[in-house]
Amino acid sequence: MKKIQIDAKEMISLMMLFELGTSMMSIPGRDAxxxxxxxxxxxxxxxxLLFLCYGSLHRHFPDLLMTQYCKVLLGKTAGSVLAFLYIVFFLYGGARDLRDxxxxxxxxxxxxxxxxIVCVLMIGLVMYVMHLGIEVAGRTGLMLLFLLLLLGFATNIMILLSGIVHMSNILPIAQHGWQPVWEVVYSQALMLPYGEMVxxxxxxxxxxxxxxxxxxxxxxxxxxxxxxxxxTLSNVVVLGEDVFKRATYPLLSMISKVEISDFVDRxxxxxxxxxxxFDFFKIFIFYYAAVxxxxxxxxxxxxxLILPFGLIMLVSCVLMAQGYQEHLTTGKFVLKWVFPIFAVFFPFLxxxxxxxxxxxxxKERSMPRESSS
Structure with missing residues (x-):
């Protein structure tokens, strides 16, 4: 069977799409x-720095998946249990993002x-790409990321031309000290999205x-x-701190303010x-890792495994919360207390x-040489 291979540009594209998926929508660290x-x-x-841990494990076991070197390092039983826990972690991450x-x-x-119905349509599209494979996703992701970055550049030009930027909104910096910033780094901004990069x-x-x-x-x-x-900086300078913290989707609230005469709006x-x-690719990556x-x-x-795991993710997505507020509250809890176990503790272990x-x-290889001498 031909070995699946992705080049550096495609891998970076998938990583950036994953990193920005849902983060662009919710903006982690808004409590700061x-x-x-x-x-x-x-x-x-x-x-x-956290990724260096994942990369170092890959360097030690370049041809093995995480679930495989779990068994090599911890033994078959303990390694299989940890691998199963990661399956649950990947499915949960994908289900949360599908719901978002x-x-x-x-x-x-x-x-x-x-x-x-919306989630059924979304997971159906992701399942289709799952059948095409990670190589197709990598090539598609590279092209789409380039297009999205161009659109982002054009949007920023329109924001500047709209005259809605107020740099005074970010001043004074660290008005309440640095402790609130560090608290947000730990409780929100590190795990979403960087801890998820595991x-x-x-x-x-x-x-x-x-x-x-x-x-x-x-x-x-x-x-x-x-x-x-x-x-995030753009959101603050356009919306102001109060609106930025209260808006459901700060990015969309900011973009909705763009209006150049009667020529450009909406x-x-x-x-x-x-x-x-962005979200589509993040769901795909979680789904692919779980499968x-x-x-x-x-x-x-x-x-x-594609169909049953898609159904599990769909059902989990629908049943994980009764409403939007419960969904947000649960998300903050798992980011602070659950994700660090999978993103930091287990990898470093x-x-x-x-x-x-x-x-x-x-040391064992050097001992025979020492005894023979």
């Missing part, structure tokens, strides 16, 4: 108010369509030989973080489509075990 853009920059720097996207579409474009531990083995996973990942994290921070439609595309993990753990072929095994093996 007008300093949210700083919190995102700090989180991006920490996220780059469904709510956006139902609220902004298909107001009279039930949320369940998902790429299931995709890095597809990176073509000759490319360094750490370089690719850190580049994507820092570029995506810079874009997200700039978008640019928010572009914003909605942009956010949907690949299950393929390894359950020993069932990839294509046979695996890395330490890997280092210890490597050190022990090196």
């Amino acid at each position: 108010g007008k300093d949210a853009w700083i919190a995102i920059l700090i989180a991006a720097g920490l996220g780059a 996207t469904g709510i956006l579409i139902a609220d902004r474009t298909l107001q009279h369509t039930p949320l369940t 998902t790429f531990a299931m995709i890095l083995p597809t990176l073509k030989k000759g490319y360094r996973a750490n370089g690719v990942g850190v580049t994507a994290v820092l570029l995506g973080g810079a874009i997200l921070s700039f978008v 640019v928010d439609v572009i914003g909605v489509m942009t956010v949907i595309i 690949k993990a299950a393929e390894d753990v359950l020993r069932v072929s990839y294509h046979k 695996l890395l330490m075990v890997s280092w210890l095994k490597k050190f022990r093996n090196k």
